[in-house]
Amino acid sequence: MGIFILRRLGVMLLTALCLTFIVFWLTNLYPNLEKLAKTQGNFRMSDEAVTSYLGDRGYLQPLPVKFGQWLGVMPGWVTEKEDGTVFGRCFGEGTPEDQRPVRCGVIQGDWGFSTRFKDEVGPTVITRLALTGKLMFCVLLLMVPSALIVGVLAGMREGSKLDRSLSTFSIATTATPEYVSGVIFIAVLASSKFGLSPLLAEWGLIDSKTLFLGSATSAMKDATFWNFFLPVLTISLYGMGYIARMTRASMAEVMTAQYIRTARLKGVKFSDIVLKHALRNALIAPFTVIMLQIPWLLNGVVIVETLFNYKGFGWLLVEAAGNNDIELLLAVSVVSVAVVLVTQLISDIGYVYLNPRIRIS
Amino acid sequence: MEPLTWTGSLSGLNLIFLLLIGLLILSIVVSILASMVPTADSRAVSSDGTMAADSGATGFINMITGYLFYATVAVVLIYLIGGVLMGTSAGIIGGMSRQFLPVWIALILTFALSILYKRKLGLYGKLFDSTVGMIGFGIVMFWVYTGIMGGVFDMLVTHDSLSQTSGMKNKLPGTPLRGAEESDFQWFLLGGDNLARDVFSRLIKGSWVVVQIAPLATLFAFMVGITLGLPAGYYGGRLDTVLSFLANLILAFPVILLFYLLVTPEIVLTGIPNYMAVFLFAFPLIFFAILLNSRYYTQPSFRTPLLIVVLGFLGWLYLSLVSTDGAIVQTDTYRIPGLPVTLDGFDIDGGILVVFVSVVFVNAPTVFRIVRGLALDIKTRDYVAAAQTRGEGPWYIMLWEILPNARGPLIVDFCLRIGYTTILLGTLGFFGLGLESESPDWGSTINAGRRLLALYPHAAIAPALALLSLVLGLNLLADGLREESLRD
Numbered sequence: 001m002g003i004f005i006l007r008r009l010g011v012m013l014l015t016a017l018c019l020t021f022i023v024f025w026l027t028n029l030y031p032n033l034e035k036l037a038k039t040q041g042n043f044r045m046s047d048e049a050v051t052s053y054l055g056d057r058g059y060l061q062p063l064p065v066k067f068g069q070w071l072g073v074m075p076g077w078v079t080e081k082e083d084g085t086v087f088g089r090c091f092g093e094g095t096p097e098d099q100r101p102v103r104c105g106v107i108q109g110d111w112g113f114s115t116r117f118k119d120e121v122g123p124t125v126i127t128r129l130a131l132t133g134k135l136m137f138c139v140l141l142l143m144v145p146s147a148l149i150v151g152v153l154a155g156m157r158e159g160s161k162l163d164r165s166l167s168t169f170s171i172a173t174t175a176t177p178e179y180v181s182g183v184i185f186i187a188v189l190a191s192s193k194f195g196l197s198p199l200l201a202e203w204g205l206i207d208s209k210t211l212f213l214g215s216a217t218s219a220m221k222d223a224t225f226w227n228f229f230l231p232v233l234t235i236s237l238y239g240m241g242y243i244a245r246m247t248r249a250s251m252a253e254v255m256t257a258q259y260i261r262t263a264r265l266k267g268v269k270f271s272d273i274v275l276k277h278a279l280r281n282a283l284i285a286p287f288t289v290i291m292l293q294i295p296w297l298l299n300g301v302v303i304v305e306t307l308f309n310y311k312g313f314g315w316l317l318v319e320a321a322g323n324n325d326i327e328l329l330l331a332v333s334v335v336s337v338a339v340v341l342v343t344q345l346i347s348d349i350g351y352v353y354l355n356p357r358i359r360i361s
Numbered sequence: 362m363e364p365l366t367w368t369g370s371l372s373g374l375n376l377i378f379l380l381l382i383g384l385l386i387l388s389i390v391v392s393i394l395a396s397m398v399p400t401a402d403s404r405a406v407s408s409d410g411t412m413a414a415d416s417g418a419t420g421f422i423n424m425i426t427g428y429l430f431y432a433t434v435a436v437v438l439i440y441l442i443g444g445v446l447m448g449t450s451a452g453i454i455g456g457m458s459r460q461f462l463p464v465w466i467a468l469i470l471t472f473a474l475s476i477l478y479k480r481k482l483g484l485y486g487k488l489f490d491s492t493v494g495m496i497g498f499g500i501v502m503f504w505v506y507t508g509i510m511g512g513v514f515d516m517l518v519t520h521d522s523l524s525q526t527s528g529m530k531n532k533l534p535g536t537p538l539r540g541a542e543e544s545d546f547q548w549f550l551l552g553g554d555n556l557a558r559d560v561f562s563r564l565i566k567g568s569w570v571v572v573q574i575a576p577l578a579t580l581f582a583f584m585v586g587i588t589l590g591l592p593a594g595y596y597g598g599r600l601d602t603v604l605s606f607l608a609n610l611i612l613a614f615p616v617i618l619l620f621y622l623l624v625t626p627e628i629v630l631t632g633i634p635n636y637m638a639v640f641l642f643a644f645p646l647i648f649f650a651i652l653l654n655s656r657y658y659t660q661p662s663f664r665t666p667l668l669i670v671v672l673g674f675l676g677w678l679y680l681s682l683v684s685t686d687g688a689i690v691q692t693d694t695y696r697i698p699g700l701p702v703t704l705d706g707f708d709i710d711g712g713i714l715v716v717f718v719s720v721v722f723v724n725a726p727t728v729f730r731i732v733r734g735l736a737l738d739i740k741t742r743d744y745v746a747a748a749q750t751r752g753e754g755p756w757y758i759m760l761w762e763i764l765p766n767a768r769g770p771l772i773v774d775f776c777l778r779i780g781y782t783t784i785l786l787g788t789l790g791f792f793g794l795g796l797e798s799e800s801p802d803w804g805s806t807i808n809a810g811r812r813l814l815a816l817y818p819h820a821a822i823a824p825a826l827a828l829l830s831l832v833l834g835l836n837l838l839a840d841g842l843r844e845e846s847l848r849d
Contacts, residue, residue: 011606015606015609015610015613018610019610019613019614023618023622026622026623026628029631029633030631031627031628031630031631032627034627157396160396161389161392161393162393162396165389165393171833171836171840172833174836175780175829175832175833175835176833177784177828177832179787179788179791179804179807179825180787180829183810183814183818186814186818187818187822190815191814191815191816192815193816194818214814214815299615299616299617299788302615306791307811317618317621318621318792321621321622322621332618333614333615333618336615337613337614337615340612340613
């Protein structure tokens with residue numbers, strides 16, 4: 001087990017390194033750098049001005065050197081201007097000579113400087129991650145129990161009316177991407193002119209103008225059911241159908257097993273069979289699926305945060321990518337790749353741990 | 362002119378329709394609840410010795426549900442047929458129904474012919490044994506016909522999808538066209554968007570973008586996945602390790618990050634999409650070359666002309682696809698010459714190409730993993746061992762023994778993947794990547810409409826529902842196919 005985890009960690013590290021290098025390469029292509037220079041300087045820069053801007057800031061070094069500097073294994077660039085001022089990757093203009101660090105990169109804990117937000121990358125990412133963490137927590141809280149309930153109810157009597165209705169529901173949710181369900185929810189539940197809200201307001205059932213708020217900006221400070229439920233529901237629905245279908249398949253398989261038949265022949269109550277005999281074995285497979293679903297939720301987070309204007313990690317990704325903010329984008333991709341790889345690892349280990357057939361052999 | 366209502370002169374039916382829908386939902390809920398309570402069928406022996414069975418209360422409820430369902434379908438059909446006959450006097454739905462008349466005819470013809478000959482049509486024919494599959498197939502074909510007729514032949518649409526009409530900005534569905542000429546269509550059936558363009562016509566034009574790109578991109582992804590996945594699963598070893606690592610590498614990328622990095626005008630300038638196109642589009646060529654060669658290499662007199670014809674045609678398609686204006690890659694600093702303009706069959710716009718390439722790129726690793734898994738499973742079967750004993754080559758075994766036996770899961774996944782590709786295309790449009798902002802595709806339209814969502818939702822709702830129905834149709838179709846392919 002120990003060797004297995006160590007080997008997986010090694011592969012993870014290699015994957016993360018390869019992926020960050022690809023992101024680094026794509027963001028450092030010359031047209032992207034030119035765009036960066038023009039958004040930072042001004043849009044009518046001449047070609048020479050762009051070159052000198054980029055050259056001064058170390059963007060025109062060879063790619064492996066730049067990547068090494070970002071990682072912190074190579075000494076950072078230092079530029080000496082004609083008027084004698086010296087500045088570099090690791091220090092500003094006024095720093096005295098003895099306080100200038102040679103290397104500053106990820107290994108030293110320095111994630112760089114965001115050109116979009118004019119701020120250190122590390123703290124920026126952490127603030128946004130905390131906001132998205134809140135969103136994800138609520139999503140998991142809603143999605144996992146409801147998906148498991150739907151899946152178990154559908155799978156316990158395969159082919160019944162209930163099964164068919166719930167399966168249709170799960171298919172419908174997997175066919176509804178977040179940008180479609182979000183738009184429909186806002187139009188039906190959060191518009192003061194259309195859908196349910198005007199009706200409900202007229203009947204005096206709701207105090208505010210709309211049933212839910214169509215923008216989650218206020219939920220960043222203070223999340224309530226009113227302003228936070230729609231984004232959470234939108235993300236949960238898309239992920240839910242898939243988990244429910246997997247749970248259903250797993251439950252249906254368990255229900256045909258010999259020991260369930262034995263229990264029935266012994267005369268155990270149906271509810272006891274489902275809850276005490278079948279459920280524990282049926283939940284092993286969905287666990288893996290839930291873990292692997294988390295990276296998929298990341299996509300949903302980006303869409304929903306854009307749609308509901310919630311300034312979290314997904315919004316940060318869109319801002320960083322839209323403005324070619326290289327160091328911020330690298331930090332964002334490191335975080336999202338880490339999420340993918342860590343959830344894969346947890347799902348593998350968890351599967352081995354939960355499944356006695358694998359654990360004992 | 363009066364603005365149109367939704368159902369016009371058929372509005373008398375609305376109450377009945379609502380009532381039917383309410384009763385249908387109620388009866389489904391009751392029948393689900395009733396199925397929880399076990400009831401035995403009661404059998405009665407009558408005095409003359411015959412036996413009568415009745416299916417009890419559950420059967421009765423199910424019968425009512427069935428009738429209610431048929432009644433609801435009948436009312437919907439009345440709306441549609443009434444619309445075809447009366448046009449806009451049957452309201453917005455009627456007007457749309459008449460516009461879709463060619464699609465209805467094509468659908469009815471397709472279904473009639475398919476059901477007539479379904480026993481001779483293999484898996485496709487069996488699809489018509491499953492209700493779910495038929496519903497899914499119907500929805501998918503509806504959009505396919507809409508896309509082809511509206512996009513290629515310019516039928517169905519009521520107005521130009523790009524031209525703006527003064528005074529029609531954000532107008533509600535059914536608003537009469539201001540200052541309409543005699544020859545114009547008199548209404549904006551689904552209203553106007555925030556640039557005063559007709560939502561209905563844009564919806565139809567948008568379906569062509571999806572129908573054009575999604576199946577083709579999925580097909581290319583399958584070619585790449587199959588060509589790489591079969592040897593990875595069959596040979597295993599180091600080849601498998603390397604290819605699986607690369608596939609996992611791409612899969613570990615969050616899709617949206619990848620799109621944001623790949624689908625930008627700056628990346629198009631560097632020519633990277635062209636290199637990717639050259640690489641990815643070569644796979645069908647390799648696939649067909651190996652496929653035919655491994656089968657017919659023992660009869661060179663037949664194989665050589667066959668390969669020359671097939672590869673010549675595919676090669677021409679390939680070169681036309683990857684070269685634009687006589688160059689494969691054209692940047693400011695250098696160019697790689699390709700097919701001369703005179704021989705170039707068609708040009709693909711840089712924006713579309715980058716969308717196409719990145720969608721193939723994202724889908725291919727998943728297909729690779731599925732094919733690899735199937736190949737790992739099937740290579741242990743007896744018929745593979747028999748072929749190996751016969752002395753068949755490895756590629757013959759992969760392409761003519763393993764692949765045909767993996768077709769069931771692959772066809773099902775193909776349908777699901779087209780749906781997923783449709784969602785991806787919508788995502789690209791939603792973030793305004795790749796296609797131009799005035800493009801009528803559904804994702805871009807949703808993106809444009811979402812800014813005024815709380816006030817004028819119709820401009821975003823229409824494409825959202827269209828996308829939803831197409832993806833749902835593909836999912837149902839896949840479900841039906843899975844059911845039918847498991848049956849044999």
